[in-house]
Amino acid sequence: MKSLPIVPARIVASPDGLPFAADFADTYHPRSGALAQARHVFLAGNGLPERWRGRERFVIAETGFGLGNNFLAVWAAWRGDPQRSERLDFLSVELHPPTGDDLLAWPRDAGIAPLADELRRQWPPLTHNLHRLAFDGGRVTLHLALGDVSAWLREWVATVDAFFLDGFAPDRNPAMWDARLFKALSRLAAPGATAATWSAARPVREGLGAAGFEVHKAPGQGGKRDITVARFAPRGTARSAPPGRPRERSVERHALIVGGGLAGCAAAWALAEQGWRSTVLDTHAEPASEGSGNPGGLFHGVLTADDGVHARWHRAAALAFEPVARAAVAAGVPGDVNGLLRLERELSGLAAMNALLRRHGLPPAYAQAMSAEEASARAGIAIGHPAWFYPGGGWIAPRGLARWFLRSAGDAVAWRGGIHVGALRQDGRDWCLTDRDGRELARSPTVVLANAGDALRLARADDWPIEPLRGQVSCAPAAGIALPRIPLADAGYVLPAVDGLALFGATAQRADRDATVRESDHAENLAKLSRLLGVSVALPGATLQGRVGWRWTAADRLPVIGALPHPERVAVGSADQPRLLPRREGLFVFTALGSRGIGMSALGARLLAAWVTGAPSPVEASLMDAVDPARFAARARRKPATGRRRPVAGG
Ligand SMILES: Cc1cc2nc3c(=O)[nH]c(=O)nc-3n(C[C@H](O)[C@H](O)[C@H](O)COP(=O)(O)OP(=O)(O)OC[C@H]3O[C@@H](n4cnc5c(N)ncnc54)[C@H](O)[C@@H]3O)c2cc1C
Ligand SMILES: C[S@@+](CC[C@H](N)C(=O)[O-])C[C@H]1O[C@@H](n2cnc3c(N)ncnc32)[C@H](O)[C@@H]1O
Numbered sequence: 001m002k003s004l005p006i007v008p009a010r011i012v013a014s015p016d017g018l019p020f021a022a023d024f025a026d027t028y029h030p031r032s033g034a035l036a037q038a039r040h041v042f043l044a045g046n047g048l049p050e051r052w053r054g055r056e057r058f059v060i061a062e063t064g065f066g067l068g069n070n071f072l073a074v075w076a077a078w079r080g081d082p083q084r085s086e087r088l089d090f091l092s093v094e095l096h097p098p099t100g101d102d103l104l105a106w107p108r109d110a111g112i113a114p115l116a117d118e119l120r121r122q123w124p125p126l127t128h129n130l131h132r133l134a135f136d137g138g139r140v141t142l143h144l145a146l147g148d149v150s151a152w153l154r155e156w157v158a159t160v161d162a163f164f165l166d167g168f169a170p171d172r173n174p175a176m177w178d179a180r181l182f183k184a185l186s187r188l189a190a191p192g193a194t195a196a197t198w199s200a201a202r203p204v205r206e207g208l209g210a211a212g213f214e215v216h217k218a219p220g221q222g223g224k225r226d227i228t229v230a231r232f233a234p235r236g237t238a239r240s241a242p243p244g245r246p247r248e249r250s251v252e253r254h255a256l257i258v259g260g261g262l263a264g265c266a267a268a269w270a271l272a273e274q275g276w277r278s279t280v281l282d283t284h285a286e287p288a289s290e291g292s293g294n295p296g297g298l299f300h301g302v303l304t305a306d307d308g309v310h311a312r313w314h315r316a317a318a319l320a321f322e323p324v325a326r327a328a329v330a331a332g333v334p335g336d337v338n339g340l341l342r343l344e345r346e347l348s349g350l351a352a353m354n355a356l357l358r359r360h361g362l363p364p365a366y367a368q369a370m371s372a373e374e375a376s377a378r379a380g381i382a383i384g385h386p387a388w389f390y391p392g393g394g395w396i397a398p399r400g401l402a403r404w405f406l407r408s409a410g411d412a413v414a415w416r417g418g419i420h421v422g423a424l425r426q427d428g429r430d431w432c433l434t435d436r437d438g439r440e441l442a443r444s445p446t447v448v449l450a451n452a453g454d455a456l457r458l459a460r461a462d463d464w465p466i467e468p469l470r471g472q473v474s475c476a477p478a479a480g481i482a483l484p485r486i487p488l489a490d491a492g493y494v495l496p497a498v499d500g501l502a503l504f505g506a507t508a509q510r511a512d513r514d515a516t517v518r519e520s521d522h523a524e525n526l527a528k529l530s531r532l533l534g535v536s537v538a539l540p541g542a543t544l545q546g547r548v549g550w551r552w553t554a555a556d557r558l559p560v561i562g563a564l565p566h567p568e569r570v571a572v573g574s575a576d577q578p579r580l581l582p583r584r585e586g587l588f589v590f591t592a593l594g595s596r597g598i599g600m601s602a603l604g605a606r607l608l609a610a611w612v613t614g615a616p617s618p619v620e621a622s623l624m625d626a627v628d629p630a631r632f633a634a635r636a637r638r639k640p641a642t643g644r645r646r647p648v649a650g651g
Helices: 034-046 069-079 100-105 113-122 149-155 179-188 202-210 262-273 309-330 349-359 372-379 398-412 454-458 519-533 567-572 601-613 621-627 631-638
Strands: 011-013 019-021 057-063 087-094 130-135 140-146 160-165 189-197 213-219 226-232 254-258 277-281 297-299 340-343 368-370 387-390 394-396 413-416 423-427 430-434 440-444 447-449 466-477 501-505 545-554 560-565 583-591
Touching (some): 034 069, 034 189, 034 226, 057 069, 057 179, 069 087, 069 113, 069 140, 087 149, 100 113, 130 309, 149 179, 149 621, 160 179, 179 189, 179 202, 179 213, 202 213, 202 226, 254 262, 254 430, 254 440, 254 454, 262 277, 262 413, 262 583, 262 601, 277 398, 277 440, 309 394, 309 398, 309 601, 340 372, 349 368, 368 372, 398 413, 398 601, 454 583, 466 519, 501 519, 519 545, 560 621, 583 601, 601 621, 621 631
Parallel strands (some): 057 087, 087 140, 160 189, 254 277, 254 447
Antiparallel strands (some): 011 019, 189 226, 297 394, 340 387, 368 387, 423 430, 430 440, 466 501, 466 545
């Protein structure tokens, strides 16, 4: 999906004092009130609240978020219903979102006004992304897609129980009522899904009918004689979801997670968000004892000229991680979310940098182009280059973060340290984990392999193009080094002083399994530090300490997240898209976090949890495909591997 600048709504008052969209010449709701319309048309029209009662999860998808009145009305109704579903997922799409100020500027009905404040507090930067806002302890999730409905409906991955069709009037805004849109609804619809809209226009009724809905008129409100309600009842067999897409599974809600680094601990946290329990098994007694054990690391977004999947994935990851990092730091994890500077040595000056931001419509809340002077003021030391400033970036201690993930999962997670999983085998519906001697350690219908490179062995996926990159970080007393106030990065990085120490690095070596801390690597890290600070830093070898780890990195530099493809069934089929490839039931992987495991821990874990539980995906379909473990098999079908490798960079 191509990123577009998101242009906020131009909302003015209509002669009646209602919010009026200048670009569509229509009001956001009728004179009878937003809440009255939401209750009559969208809630009652979809059989709510009755239909969500007793359910684990109820999923609603809306076209046109507008001022969010429908969402707030649903949230208020759900909150007030003692028999509500355990979880409520509300997907909505908006081309011209209100600004945060607009959200509070327009009067709301008393029943929903207080909820609008909470919505405002979480209102995201206006980027072309699927934003996640969580309320009521994470049991209510708003998945807000900013951009055009025609692009987003193809990209949502969810099983929807009720549709709210709330574009402006069809004659003023036909794009929201297009035949392809109705087709897209049928792809998302759960069996028995319903739809409702205040429009009784014939093209709307015909469009829904052609897409497999049984359509009826119902009494209207607020001056409208009729509204339209519909129920998904396709003739013949409904098109089922492709084999390689998450689905709800009727199994005990418990997963075994192999590996207690950032990936495994974040997976346990994200599964707990979805009401699942998990048991994490790790070779070591303590979490984050291997790759995730450095004293500190960076997180921030990514900007590239083409804004391709890599930049989109890391932007989504950074947006998801920022609130998580803030919560972890507030809970005492060493770190700081005060922004990060990345030096720009290739683009020629600020004008080119600002042009890139404008081309992809990226707002200052995500990234800013700074002159050397501005960057210097931000860092508190002299910086000789223009730089990108990522306000939501920062640094954090990965081990503390991993522990925080486990703490936040609370009783939903059990830690079993000192257990090495030797093998994995299937036994009926269960996956059995055994030790090196074949003795059973644990069994469950759901297993997540989050054990970095060893996941390839357990998954029998040695042919995936994933390799370990050795990395050494260096650490020295900070006294005498003019360190920046916030992290500074280019091909290397340096953190602000942590407990009186300077942390910088890191090296990146292929095919190198040497675990010893090397003087030559310290020298390389000092050279990176000197280049970043623009002054030669020489430190006596005796003052330097280091730590070595491995970053498991895929050739395409993206993580591997999802259900494992079924090797035998994949071998006989001919599909060449990841989403069409058959899977092994109940076996999932979360690995190859490369040199950005901190920043992608939250998003990656939520995507993993969506695969395991059938929750709506936190990223669009094209990004899911990009990180899907089946992508290697799919690519192999499309073209033979070229074997070319890209140069490696430290981080
Ligand atoms: C030098 C260096 C610098 C880095 N800097 C940054 C940075 O600044 N920012 C950033 O975002 N990222 C950084 N990273 C990357 C980041 O640390 C990794 O992406 C991340 O830690 C990977 O987490 P993981 O859980 O996948 O792997 P790991 O942390 O290695 O966890 C895997 C776990 O699986 C366990 N395990 C393995 N096999 C088994 C088995 N058979 N049975 C039981 N348990 C098993 C291991 O004991 C281990 O605890 C850096 C990495 C290195 C090496
Ligand atoms: C009637 S308003 C929605 C009101 C909203 N449901 C509420 O509860 O406040 C219609 C919304 O559709 C949005 N919209 C119009 N065309 C769109 C498009 N092509 N893609 C996505 N959203 C669009 C408008 O910007 C507007 O906010």
